[in-house]
Amino acid sequence: MHEQQTATAEVPEVKNPVESLLRMDRMPHIWCPGCGIGTTVNCFARALEQSKVDLDKTAIVSGIGCTGRVAGYLNLDSFHTTHGRAIPFATGLKLANPDLKIVVYSGDGDLFAIGGNHFIHAARRNVDMTVICVNNLIYGMTGGQVAPTTPVTAKGTTYPYGSYDPPFNLPFLADSSGAVYVARWTVYHVHHVTKAIKEAILHRGFSFVEIISPCPTLYSRRNRLGDGLDQMKFYQENSEIRHGANTKDVDIDFQKKIIVGKFVERERKTYRQLMNEHLTSVFGEQYTKYEG
Amino acid sequence: MKAEKNAVLTGAHFIDGDHAACEGAIAAGCKFVAGYPITPSTEVIERIALRFPLVGGVFIQMEDEIASSIAIQGAVWAGKKAMTVTSGPGFSLMMEHIGYAAITETPCVFINVQRSGPSTGLPTLPAQADMMQARWGSHGDYEVIAIVPNSPQECFDLTIRAFNLAEEYRVPVLVMMDECVGHMTEKVVIPEADQIDIVERKFTKKPPGEYKMFETNESMVPEMIKVGDGYRMHLTGLTHDERGYPAMSPKVQQKMLRRLVDKILLNEEKIRHIEEDEVEGADIVVISYGITSRVVLPAIKKAREDGLKVGHIRLLTVWPFPEAYIRDLAKRVSAFVVPELNLGQIVHEVERCAAGHAVTRLVPHAGGAVHEPVDIYDAIKGVLEHA
Ligand SMILES: Cc1ncc(C[n+]2csc(CCOP(=O)(O)OP(=O)(O)O)c2C)c(N)n1
Numbered sequence: 274m275h276e277q278q279t280a281t282a283e284v285p286e287v288k289n290p291v292e293s294l295l296r297m298d299r300m301p302h303i304w305c306p307g308c309g310i311g312t313t314v315n316c317f318a319r320a321l322e323q324s325k326v327d328l329d330k331t332a333i334v335s336g337i338g339c340t341g342r343v344a345g346y347l348n349l350d351s352f353h354t355t356h357g358r359a360i361p362f363a364t365g366l367k368l369a370n371p372d373l374k375i376v377v378y379s380g381d382g383d384l385f386a387i388g389g390n391h392f393i394h395a396a397r398r399n400v401d402m403t404v405i406c407v408n409n410l411i412y413g414m415t416g417g418q419v420a421p422t423t424p425v426t427a428k429g430t431t432y433p434y435g436s437y438d439p440p441f442n443l444p445f446l447a448d449s450s451g452a453v454y455v456a457r458w459t460v461y462h463v464h465h466v467t468k469a470i471k472e473a474i475l476h477r478g479f480s481f482v483e484i485i486s487p488c489p490t491l492y493s494r495r496n497r498l499g500d501g502l503d504q505m506k507f508y509q510e511n512s513e514i515r516h517g518a519n520t521k522d523v524d525i526d527f528q529k530k531i532i533v534g535k536f537v538e539r540e541r542k543t544y545r546q547l548m549n550e551h552l553t554s555v556f557g558e559q560y561t562k563y564e565g
Numbered sequence: 566m567k568a569e570k571n572a573v574l575t576g577a578h579f580i581d582g583d584h585a586a587c588e589g590a591i592a593a594g595c596k597f598v599a600g601y602p603i604t605p606s607t608e609v610i611e612r613i614a615l616r617f618p619l620v621g622g623v624f625i626q627m628e629d630e631i632a633s634s635i636a637i638q639g640a641v642w643a644g645k646k647a648m649t650v651t652s653g654p655g656f657s658l659m660m661e662h663i664g665y666a667a668i669t670e671t672p673c674v675f676i677n678v679q680r681s682g683p684s685t686g687l688p689t690l691p692a693q694a695d696m697m698q699a700r701w702g703s704h705g706d707y708e709v710i711a712i713v714p715n716s717p718q719e720c721f722d723l724t725i726r727a728f729n730l731a732e733e734y735r736v737p738v739l740v741m742m743d744e745c746v747g748h749m750t751e752k753v754v755i756p757e758a759d760q761i762d763i764v765e766r767k768f769t770k771k772p773p774g775e776y777k778m779f780e781t782n783e784s785m786v787p788e789m790i791k792v793g794d795g796y797r798m799h800l801t802g803l804t805h806d807e808r809g810y811p812a813m814s815p816k817v818q819q820k821m822l823r824r825l826v827d828k829i830l831l832n833e834e835k836i837r838h839i840e841e842d843e844v845e846g847a848d849i850v851v852i853s854y855g856i857t858s859r860v861v862l863p864a865i866k867k868a869r870e871d872g873l874k875v876g877h878i879r880l881l882t883v884w885p886f887p888e889a890y891i892r893d894l895a896k897r898v899s900a901f902v903v904p905e906l907n908l909g910q911i912v913h914e915v916e917r918c919a920a921g922h923a924v925t926r927l928v929p930h931a932g933g934a935v936h937e938p939v940d941i942y943d944a945i946k947g948v949l950e951h952a
């Protein structure tokens with residue numbers, strides 16, 4: 274929600290099928306009508322259920338932003354940390370208790386501007402966690418400033434004449450930093466999003482799912498792209514599924530084609546596996562394996 | 566609780582303050598350290614990296630101090646005792662997460678081996694110029710505990726105390742060493758494990774459903790839980806209510822903040838750690854901490870030989886400041902002399918508490934070396950003359 278807005282969401286009357294995964298005592302949520310974040314949460318909750326992971330051993334960590342509020346609505350051990358620092362917090366959590374499933378859930382600005390350094394290092398180390406980025410191509414929470422994902426020529430309050438600041442291609446960044454699973458979908462592709470999150474959670478190592486999502490309040494309105502529904506139509510008409518695409522080729526231009534799909538799926542030893550194997554080779558029996 | 570036997574290197578050692586602080590952390594039960602190299606603190610993490618594989622701990626060299634200072638908090642919520650270690654520039658980067666630890670009541674330890682600043686300053690040379698930053702460096706109101714060793718032995722002893730206080734009050738505890746103490750090599754006696762008192766985390770016995778994250782009784786310190794035990798906790802750096810849920814109201818803010826501050830300030834006397842030398846009947850009292858507390862000794866001795874009644878107070882815990890103690894003492898002495906390796910930090914606290922009852926005189930030093938004792942001697946001699 275834009276900080277200056279009041280919540281307008283209505284309490285749903287029909288029982289939500291993923292209700293047990295939500296903190297219903299915190300509803301209504303703060304997100305604007307037409308915002309894509311809620312849709313991603315719905316997909317996430319279903320993916321969690323389908324993946325059959327032990328929910329008591331699953332922790333979710335968010336940074337700061339509209340997406341950063343996700344952790345607070347999920348009925349899991351949940352952390353709302355500082356801006357950009359969800360990944361290093363999650364790294365500490367995971368290394369200190371390897372039994373936990375860790376999901377980092379945050380926005381594009383949080384994960385790739387202020388938190389970009391942590392992202393590439395956690396991917397390089399292959400810390401076992403899933404990072405879900407809701408990419409609305411903008412800073413929602415602070416009122417529509419450009420992000421390092423904003424396409425060139427799109428307007429944000431800090432680039433009012435259109436951005437000329439070249440954006441990141443997130444799948445390429447994740448791929449080249451060492452992520453073992455990389456997928457991108459839009460909120461239009463709810464089944465694919467759910468499946469991708471499920472696969473990412475079950476894939477050992479640093480996995481990354483980018484979800485392109487509308488921010489009707491700040492991005493779409495300022496760029497005259499209509500409301501949330503218009504954005505969904507745009508995603509429907511302009512997405513091209515290309516599994517296994519070379520991540521170099523999947524950058525996003527303003528209102529052009531969006532390449533979606535599963536781009537990377539590979540195996541690498543995790544940080545803890547490497548640590549345990551190496552230190553065991555050095556110390557043998559003397560080494561207390563760091564299991565939790 | 567007593568220390569874990571296999572973690573404690575019982576015996577007499579000839580090691581420096583950085584190494585001793587590392588041993589203190591290990592003896593205290595620290596099992597997670599995240600850090601980023603910076604002189605003059607690096608030896609602490611280097612020794613941690615050497616020692617941890619054999620005592621069941623995990624060390625990770627993070628990409629920066631911002632990451633280090635939040636990774637330790639993740640580890641704490643996973644149930645471990647954790648710390649990070651740094652010096653000036655890295656300490657500056659950690660500030661936001663000192664605030665996060667304060668508002669989330671995450672027990673953790675930060676070691677800052679102080680060097681001269683600002684900025685890169687004198688990387689290999691001492692200062693005590695981060696004392697106010699330790700107290701006020703993160704935005705907003707909050708309280709921390711800051712303790713200041715003056716020898717390798719105390720780096721060991723007080724690092725254990727830091728971990729214990731962190732658990733007792735659920736607060737970030739800062740061990741404010743300095744380059745001299747960090748790099749000074751002396752005898753350090755490490756006792757038997759069963760002679761070392763350890764404060765364990767107070768995990769709640771309440772089942773999920775009955776437990777509230779920030780509910781407190783008279784102790785003002787809520788009980789803790791850890792991730793993975795079925796509590797489905799929520800932790801946020803936003804102002805929060807007893808459940809830990811964000812609550813954007815001045816009323817909740819007042820209640821939360823009041824307790825965060827009171828749990829430390831109202832326990833100041835319990836946390837207080839002071840060494841007194843000939844304070845009763847003294848006319849002039851030197852107040853010192855850290856390496857400076859050793860440099861003042863010849864000056865005090867000489868002034869006493871001149872017939873002056875000079876007392877000495879050494880602050881081993883600087884924050885919370887022993888306000889009531891200094892206020893009381895100020896009424897019984899004529900002057901305070903405060904030498905510090907900075908251009909005036911803790912002297913402001915002394916002056917505030919003296920409240921005009923006693924003259925307060927700073928003996929400043931820009932850092933890079935310790936004081937010449939003669940400068941302190943001159944200040945003691947002169948303090949009443951120019952009053
Ligand atoms: C250290 C710090 N700097 C700046 C902010 C202000 N801030 C809050 S959220 C945010 C950007 C969020 O953008 P994004 O991660 O894309 O999340 P969205 O709101 O779009 O979901 C910023 C700059 C902050 N909270 N902390």
Ligand code: SF4
Nearest residue numbers: 274305308339413488
């Ligand atoms: S991302 Fe945009 S639409 Fe969604 S809640 Fe934030 S401001 Fe509103």
Ligand SMILES: [Mg+2]
Nearest residue numbers: 380381411412
């Ligand atoms: Mg965004």
